[in-house]
Amino acid sequence: MQTRNKIFDDISQLMTNAMGVAQGAKTEAETAVNGMIDRWLADRDFVTREEFDAVRAMAQKAREENAALAARLDALEGKSAKPAAKTAAKPRAKAGSKTTSKAASKTATKAAPKKG
16 A cells, blocks of 8 residues: 555655746746847837926926917907908909009099190
8 A cells, every 4th residue: 555655655745846846837927928028128219207297297398388379369469450440441443443443543643734
């Protein structure tokens, strides 16, 4: 009977060693894969979360400043557009209209020297 126990003990010892080797291989494989992933990510120039958040905050601030400047520009254009609207409000005669040609002919006859 002791022979069987010795066989089971040997098998048990063999399985324990095999599990230790498997765990060691697993740890080694994980380390190798993590190293490969780290190198691959470093080669790709990916940004860290902190860098991304910093750039995102800068972009948000720039958008807010842009909106404020646009509002200020609209306000300034609104103030300067009022005086320009008064001068542009005078009706002008069209180049080919009857009123323009009559006025031009009257001016031309008054300015022309009389023959005689």
